[in-house]
Amino acid sequence: MTHVLSAVAWPYANGPRHIGHVAGFGVPSDVYSRYMRMAGHDVLMVSGTDEHGTPILVQAEAEGITPRELVDKNNRIIVEDLVALGLSYDLFTRTTTRNHYAVAQELFATVHRNGYMVEQTTMGAISPSTGRTLPDRYIEGTCPICSYGSARGDQCDNCGNQLDPIDLIDPRSRINGETPQFVESQHFFLDLPALAEALGEWLHGRDAAGAWRPNVLKFSLNLLDDVRPRAMTRDIDWGIPVPLPGWEDQPNKRLYVWFDAVIGYLSASIEWARRSGDPEAWRQWWSTPSARSSYFMGKDNITFHSQIWPAELLGYNGRGARGGSAGEYGALELPTEVVSSEFLTMEGGKFSSSRGVVIYVRDFLSRYQPDALRYYIAVAGPENQDSDFTWDAFLRRTNDELVSTWGNLVNRTASMIAKNVGSIPSAGDLTDDDEALLAAVRGGFATVGSLIQGHRQKAAITEAMRLAGEANRYLAAQAPWQLKKTDPARMETVLHVAAQAVVDLNTLLSPFLPHSSSLVHRALGGEGEFQPMPVIAEVDDLDGGPAYPVITGDYSSAPAWEPRPIVPGTPVAAPSPIFTKLDESVVEEELARLRGDS
């Protein structure tokens, strides 16, 4: 048994999340975590909402509410959506807790003390009316190269050239139109060059271990070719105060949102431990070299997880060129794996909230089953390359695969048993065909399990579904509905074998389809829930801040990743369908909705 940290990317709280987001970090991390628990590992799955940064301020202003009101609102929406999807977080918290503030400040202070946080003066744009940093992308003006009138500060969308906002002609703020001021400002920079060698050692070690996806590793190694110090503070009044004399009381100096966001993995682990009654419990995942940690995210986050976060940890541990010593938490383990997904597109194009090309998780789940979405993401998601979500493909995957292949297998098996026996039948002598099916399904525990552990979930669920197909073929070949008249004893044996196959296939599919796994479980005479599910708990801040909702759960009842022998005589009632078949018309309905027709 190993301690396994499932570190899941933190959804940004400037709005609700769409299905592309949960395809990138949500479903893959939950499948992995559920499987690892079933395989007997001690899993700690943590995340939360990321609530600092300029876009939060911009959105709050647009809605005419305070940043705090905005993040409170979106935190709750996101929490509800992730629970509805069945994501089994041990703790899903947020970055505005006092605990998180304290942990982030401890990291910053120690990295600073060790000499990896260096103060520099920079020229940057601020909004004259608010005094806040104006990120490059929030400045627009006329492109000095092609004279395009709406070039962004970081790049011109017309000619594609990278720009420096100070070169823009007639620059203006995209937030409120005012002319930005370019002023000198003091900031702290994470000294990546001083940590580059240690980062390289770590990355090459990960390379040698061989578990990372090649593109993630290559991208990360490329980053090392050109490391520069990177600013970890901002001129902004929303965020975590800089914990240094002369800085902590300045209302317009705050930690950079990404500096504290990645620290969330640690602060959430600590918060989980404090709430568990053993405040030191988090060390089993963070201070133990034999522990594993897997970080799940979309590809846009790779930089922060394969460079910034490990650099923060190395700086904290005092493991860079300047030496140093670890802070009060002691030396902390770097990521074992950075598991990055590519992007999900929508009907051939990028998701775009502003253009309405988007499906929010909430809207999706209001019309379709969560396991249908989970299935689609697992089997057709952006695991290794960008993949496209289309309603047509969703309909086909749901109807032809979930409903017809798997749901129907469960239904026909339970139905025949209920009608002809009324309980799980016992088996007579097994034929070669019987043994072959049982052996194939039993073999799935090794093959499907290792594929999930290797983050090849598409192949894993495809293999599980292939085995379901074998069970369907078995039934067609054995034709128990004919044996009913000719050889009732043999019919019972066949139904016994089929029931055993269904029960074990249900176990194999349950990390992907946790909601329906309980329905299948009960369809064959089981009781209660098969896969434990997350819950929302309203909790008080541990250190006196405002109360907030968290996702948590007791997953100790997770079933073991192994065959479960069925018990003859267990009553089986006539089943009702597990999955809802979709009408062809939903494709056109949803496309109309996307176009804004409704």
Add this chain to the structure above:
RNA sequence: GCCGCGGUAGCUCAGCCGGUCAGAGCAGGGGACUCAUAAUCCCUCGGUCGUGGGUUCGAGCCCCACCCGCGGCACCA
């Protein structure tokens, strides 16, 4: 421009270290069956594996060049 990814049957894609690797699902055509949400099962049509070279006894799989599509290029979360 630089870096990376992809280009395999009508569609979506598998093909790890080169040698039954020319595959799967869906769509199309034909048939079987009736337990099951008209679900299931069988058979079948279909590809010179982007292009041109090269290495090799042998290459979707390695090397070079080119064409096409996509993503990233940092203070943006």
